[in-house]
Amino acid sequence: MFTRIFQISFAGLLAGSMFWAAALCKMVYLLPLPKAFAEGICLMLTQIAWTSSVRLSPWISVTKQSSSDDWAEIISGLDGKERPLFLLGNHTSFFDTLLTVTKLPVSVLWKMRTYMKNDLFNFPILGTICRSVGHFPVFFKSDEEGTFKVDGDKMAGVEQQVNAHLGSGGWLCFFPEGAVNKNPDKLMPLRYGGFKKALDFDANLASFVTCGNPTIWPMKAAVGGFPGQIRYSTKILAPNGTKALAAELRKKAEDEAKTPEERENIPDDHKLVAHAVQVMMQSQYDELKVALEGKPSIKED
Numbered sequence: 001m002f003t004r005i006f007q008i009s010f011a012g013l014l015a016g017s018m019f020w021a022a023a024l025c026k027m028v029y030l031l032p033l034p035k036a037f038a039e040g041i042c043l044m045l046t047q048i049a050w051t052s053s054v055r056l057s058p059w060i061s062v063t064k065q066s067s068s069d070d071w072a073e074i075i076s077g078l079d080g081k082e083r084p085l086f087l088l089g090n091h092t093s094f095f096d097t098l099l100t101v102t103k104l105p106v107s108v109l110w111k112m113r114t115y116m117k118n119d120l121f122n123f124p125i126l127g128t129i130c131r132s133v134g135h136f137p138v139f140f141k142s143d144e145e146g147t148f149k150v151d152g153d154k155m156a157g158v159e160q161q162v163n164a165h166l167g168s169g170g171w172l173c174f175f176p177e178g179a180v181n182k183n184p185d186k187l188m189p190l191r192y193g194g195f196k197k198a199l200d201f202d203a204n205l206a207s208f209v210t211c212g213n214p215t216i217w218p219m220k221a222a223v224g225g226f227p228g229q230i231r232y233s234t235k236i237l238a239p240n241g242t243k244a245l246a247a248e249l250r251k252k253a254e255d256e257a258k259t260p261e262e263r264e265n266i267p268d269d270h271k272l273v274a275h276a277v278q279v280m281m282q283s284q285y286d287e288l289k290v291a292l293e294g295k296p297s298i299k300e301d
Contacts, residue, residue: 003226010057010225015125017049022125025132036168039134040110043101046129047109051102057225060216062099065233065291071105074236078204083241084166086194086203087112090210090281091175092184095217095224100173100208103232111171113162136162166201173208176277184214187285190278195270198242205238205245205273207281211288231288237280238273246273 025042033041054060064070078085087108089096104112118137121127139154166172176190198205210232217224238245246269253272257263267275 006057006059006227007221007223007225010053010060011223013053013056014050014223014225017053018125018129021045021049022128022132025129029132035134036170039113039132042129042132042134043109043112044106046133047101047104047106050098054098054102059227060225061229062103063229063231063291065231065288070234071108074206074234074239077236077239081241082169084169084201084203085111085171085206086198086242087171087173087206087208088176088194088237088277088281089173089208090181090184090187090285091177091179092181092210093213093217093219093224094180095213095230096175096210098217099210099213099230099232103208103234108171111169112173113165113170114173115162134165136165162197166197166203172197172203176274180219182219184211185285185289187278187282190274192270192274195242195274195277198273199246199270202241202243203238204236204241205277206234206236207277207284208232208234209281209284209288211285211292229292231291233284233288235280235284237277242273243269245276246270249273249276 021042024045028038028041028045031038054062085108087100089100101109113134113136115136115138116130118139121130121137136158139151139158141149141151162172172194174194176194177188178191179188181188197203210230212228212230215228216226216230218226249272250266250269253266254263257266266272
């Protein structure tokens with residue numbers, strides 16, 4: 001009975017906060033503001049709305065894996081060149097998006113945009129928020145499980161917008177698995193498209209990995225808010241750019257190749273990076289899983 005009460009309470013908090021956030025976002029666009037600035041304001045409003053929903057739900061425990069300022073270390077660890085940052089997350093629940101937004105520093109969130117299924121823009125409140133913050137739609141020809149196919153013609157215009165965003169100092173965050181993982185303890189193979197773009201822009205790569213989100217918002221639940229615990233951590237994966245990481249991985253593969261055939265069959269750079277990032281994110285998740293099962297960490301909420 002208490003679980004149901006918690007869920008209803010969270011649903012009310014989330015719906016209420018998103019309603020006023022959407023209303024304020026509409027008001028922001030009535031002001032004579034540059035588009036990117038208006039989008040940043042709307043992202044901050046969304047962060048306030050979602051953070052308040054989580055913090056007013058004390059049965060949801062969110063714990064950071066490290067006591068250090070991960071983002072300060074990530075930003076200071078970048079090589080200083082003008083590259084975009086791609087933030088990659090594991091995808092286990094709708095709560096993933098909510099948690100990511102609540103935990104990003106404002107200076108990072110301000111630059112971030114993501115891809116999202118075009119159908120979500122049609123939702124009355126969520127769609128208003130997503131359009132206001134400047135997220136990019138993904139048009140699918142087929143979205144059946146295991147057969148995701150995008151509409152290339154429609155996506156051509158979207159990719160031009162994404163490129164313009166990245167070229168003007170913007171950053172991207174997305175879930176490279178491409179779908180919600182039914183087996184959250186084992187990351188699915190990462191889709192290659194995002195890594196091709198990371199190589200095109202020589203982006204720095206970082207990861208925001210979580211453990212426990214499906215307990216709070218199960219895959220088949222219409223709304224979350226179940227009691228439970230979450231662990232998360234943020235790590236830099238390619239501080240010197242994706243091209244440098246690909247070169248390092250290629251040299252390693254060439255050194256380990258025992259025959260000319262093995263050298264010839266080394267995967268393309270985007271595949272090498274995708275496979276390596278999957279391994280790194282899996283290791284990061286495994287660390288969180290250990291923490292979730294009882295290892296001490298830094299309590300936040």
